[in-house]
Amino acid sequence: PPRLSRLLLNFADCSGISEAGLQHVTSSLCNGSFKYLELNFSDSGQIGDEGILSVANAIPTTVVRLVLRLRQCHKISSVGIAGLGSALPAGLREFELYVAGCSLIGDDGLAGLATGLPATLQHLKLELARCTALTDTALGKLAVSLPAQIEYLSICLSYCPSITDEGFLGIAKSLPTCLRHLDLVVTGCTKISTALVAAAGLDIDSKQVKSLAQQQQQQQ
Numbered sequence: 001p002p003r004l005s006r007l008l009l010n011f012a013d014c015s016g017i018s019e020a021g022l023q024h025v026t027s028s029l030c031n032g033s034f035k036y037l038e039l040n041f042s043d044s045g046q047i048g049d050e051g052i053l054s055v056a057n058a059i060p061t062t063v064v065r066l067v068l069r070l071r072q073c074h075k076i077s078s079v080g081i082a083g084l085g086s087a088l089p090a091g092l093r094e095f096e097l098y099v100a101g102c103s104l105i106g107d108d109g110l111a112g113l114a115t116g117l118p119a120t121l122q123h124l125k126l127e128l129a130r131c132t133a134l135t136d137t138a139l140g141k142l143a144v145s146l147p148a149q150i151e152y153l154s155i156c157l158s159y160c161p162s163i164t165d166e167g168f169l170g171i172a173k174s175l176p177t178c179l180r181h182l183d184l185v186v187t188g189c190t191k192i193s194t195a196l197v198a199a200a201g202l203d204i205d206s207k208q209v210k211s212l213a214q215q216q217q218q219q220q
């Protein structure tokens with residue numbers, strides 16, 4: 001419909017959806033003029049890079065809020081995520097990406113996504129739990145690529161075993177000055193020390209920092 005402003009498509013746990021089927025679903029998206037788009041393909045085991053690239057290329061330029069739920073889509077790799085970054089709308093203000101358990105997503109993927117974040121972005125949420133190929137290198141690229149207008153930032157890195165103090169500090173020291181809300185979740189990241197979390201000196205709401213530190217204390 002020409003006046004449609006919001007679109008939510010929920011295909012979670014639809015294991016029978018193939019990449020060809022996904023391309024068929026998304027083929028008409030680019031003809032829309034809606035501002036809010038949410039797609040949920042979590043636990044759809046056949047969805048991989050080709051499908052994600054078809055989604056990326058179909059996102060209307062009018063979208064200002066984009067939510068992609070792709071948890072446990074084990075065929076998605078760095079190729080698909082980097083391609084998504086290059087296709088984000090230039091006027092995007094809110095972006096949420098849920099790829100927990102996608103273990104093929106590595107540093108190149110997150111770096112490619114980070115490079116494509118538009119300057120207009122104000123709200124960013126990345127759920128990267130159990131993306132076990134990620135290292136401090138990816139966090140370094142993300143840190144220097146955060147748009148200056150970011151006000152809300154949430155990054156979940158739980159059980160990413162290669163993330164260390166260096167990666168955490170890279171994010172902590174590169175936070176945009178406009179930031180008002182911060183969630184850094186590092187549960188199960190055994191190479192990040194509680195002392196470092198406490199000493200990071202994050203100039204953000206104290207409850208958020210306390211919450212992160214408490215999660216670290218529970219690990220030890």
